[in-house]
Amino acid sequence: MQYLLRLVKQARPYWKYLIAAALSMLAVTGLNLIGPNLISRLVEVVTNLDQYPDARRVILNLALILLISYAGRTLFAFLYRYLAHYAAWRLVADMRVIVYDKLQQLSLRYYHDKQTGQLMSRVTNDTATFEMLIAHAVPDLVTNVLILIGVAIVLFSKNAALAALTLIPVPFLAYAGFVFVKKIQPNFRYAQRALADFNADLQDNLSGIREIQIFNRQEYETTKLRQRSYAHADAILRALKLSGIFHPIVEFFSSLGTVIVVAMGGLMAMAGNLPVEDIVGFVLYLGMFYQPIGALGQVMENLQQALAGAERVFEVLDTEPDVKEKENAIELKDVKGEITFEDVTFYYRPDVYVLKDISFEIKPGQMVAFVGPTGVGKTTIMSLLARFYDPVSGCIKIDGIDIRDVTLRSLRDNISMVLQDVFLFNGTVAENIAYGTEDATMDDIINAAKIACAHDFIMAFPDGYDTYIGERGVNLSGGQKQRLAIARAVLRDTPILILDEATSSVDAETERQIQNAINNLANSRTILIIAHRLSTVKKADNIIVLDEGRIVEQGTHEELIKRGGLYSYLCSMQFNTEDTVKMA
Structure with a gap:
């Protein structure tokens, strides 16, 4: 009920369609109740012709009324089904956007143990079950209840004793339905998880x-995927097996009601206690009475499948991000680019510290490099600065302002990043360079590409800047992708620029050109570099050397070489191996 009520609340923009669908559903239910009464009336006229001198006119009027009721039922059935489906699919579309937007808000820590396919399944498959809930399960449940009430009133008004006898199978049907729901729910939950595993x-x-x-x-992969596919199919088949058992049982107990009417009603008619037309009406209405009970299994099946999806969707929506804005967060404006880390400690798991008591200060316009062995926390420092994570203890400031006191949007509006693992979107070269800069002109895009040494290879493409690069830039080399990422960061023109091994996939000549571009940007913004090549590190204003999560030394290239510490050792390794061993 909790999930159902939340979904109804989410569907508020479409309540008018659902109300119209409900009214149409009421009309269909009412019109369905007319037919058996008209047929019962017809039997009465035909079996008592001597009492109806105008029998022909009465029969034709009954047929006309029946025709009108069927036509009205057709119209209202269309309105009910279309409006319910319209509201349901619109809700599905809304929920997919809501879930995706929530995923964008969650911190990176949430994604550490999640597979992309699992999350995609929640956005697409699990939300799709809401259509079944809104357009089928709930309306069918309401319709069936209304039919039960309406038919029960008619039956008891005709003959209370016979109507009471027809209720004998109902407790057995209710118990069977309870057992069915209890058994079938775990299968649909497992089926949703199995489908998510398959997608992942x-x-x-x-x-x-x-x-x-x-x-x-x-x-091997085909075998693994086959197992995932069959796991989902098997869960569905187990549920269908239960349905296959339940529905015949319902039909059997429903038929007992007809048996009771035939036996008891026939005896009553022989005794003169029940007119023949009432027996006919009873049989017709009884079919309508047990039909909703028989449909209970299908309704519960749809309901359980939808609620299994809702459970997984709301699990995402109820997740709280690790990184939150304060209610009174301020806008970070007119950033100069001063960065301060004060006793920052951080871990992904409590038993494994990544950074321990890190403190340093970067002046506006400085170029600072971070070096050290793999896994010492260099990239983590950049992630903390962009507030993808919050430190366990300590404080990070930009221009003297704690970044936890500012809005996430304004913080990230002042930071551009170029990562070693470049991500490009399936679009044109120009669209990828302009990503993150809404008002960029073509001249701006070309200028950024020239600074990043990308213009020449772009113009070598047949379509130039309109060339489609494929998913994740599959049509580009590693060096080309990185230069496009640098162009994207340059175009954004933020006061803080982070380069996380941004030249790792380019040749020596391209690296030299990119280094010149970086040097041209120096002093105009604060630049943080994670680098493994000396050409990038040597000209930095300050080099911070990390080892085992701590700062072990810092200074200029010349100062650190003279000290003969870890930095000097890393430099000697690179020189001795002709620039093939990475420093970071």
């Missing part, structure tokens, strides 16, 4: 198709 593996495999082919793992 499918997404992983399509993203890693190159690795699957190069390592000849096609047969």
Whole structure:
């Protein structure tokens, strides 16, 4: 009920359609009750012709009324079904956007143990079950209840004793329905999880198709995906097996009501206590009475499947992000680019510290490099600065303002990042460069590309800046993708620029050109660099060397070489291996 009420609340923009659908549903229910009464009346006229001198006219009038009721039922059935489906699918569309927007708000920590395919399943498959709930399960449940009440009133008004006898199978049907719901619900929950697992593996495999082919793992991955697919099918089949048992049982107990009417009604008619037309009416109405009970299984099946999806959707919506804005968060404006870390400690897991008591200060316009062995926390520092995570203890400030006191939007509006693992969208070159800059002109895009040394290779494409690069830039080399990412950061023109091994996939000549571009940007913004090549590190205003989550030394290139510490050792390794060993 909790999930159902929340969904009804989410559907508030479409309540008018649902109300109109409900009124149409009432009209259909009312018109359905007319037919058996007219047929019963017809039997009465035909069996008592001597009492109806105008019998022909009465019969034709009954047929006309029946025709009008059927026509009206057709019209209202269309309105009911279309309006209910309109509201339901609009709700599905809204919920997909709501869930996606929520996923955008969640901190990166939430994604550490989540597969993309799992989350996609919640956005697409789980929300799709709401259509079944809004357009089928709930309306059918309400319709069936109304039919039960209406038919019961008619039956008891005709003959209370016979109507009471027809209720004998109802307790058995109710008990069967209770058992059915209890047994079927776990299967639908498992089916939703199994479908999500299938989507997760499918997404992983399509993203890693190159690795699957190069390592000849096609047969292994097919087998794994087959197991996922059959797991979902088996869960659905277990539910359908229960349905296959339940529905015949319902039909059997429903038919007992007809048996009771035939036996007891026939005896009453023989005794002169029940007119023949009432027996006919009883049989017709009895079919309507047990039909909703028989449909209970299907209604509960749809309801349980929808609620299984709702449970998974609201699990996402109820998740609280680790990184939250304060209620009175301020806008970060006129940023100069001063950055201060004060005794910052951070871990992803409480038993493994990534950073321990990190403190440093970067002046506006400085270029600062972070070096050290792999896994010492260099990228984590950049993630903390962008507030993808919050430190366990300590404070991070920009221009003397604690970044936890400012809005996330204004904080990230002042930071651009170029990562080693570049992500490009399936669009044109120009669209990818302009991503993050809403009012960029074509001249701005070209200028940024020139600064990033990307203009020449872009113009070598047949369509130039209108070239489609494919999903994740599949049509580009690693160096080309990184230069487009640098152009994107340059175009954004923020006071703080983060380069996380931004030249790792380019050749020496391109690296030299990019380094010149970075040097041109120096002093105009604060630049933080995670680098593994000396050409980038040597000209930094300050080099911070980390080891095991702590700052072990810092200074200029010349100062650190003279000290003969870790930095000097890393430099000697790179020189001795002709620039093939990474420093970070």
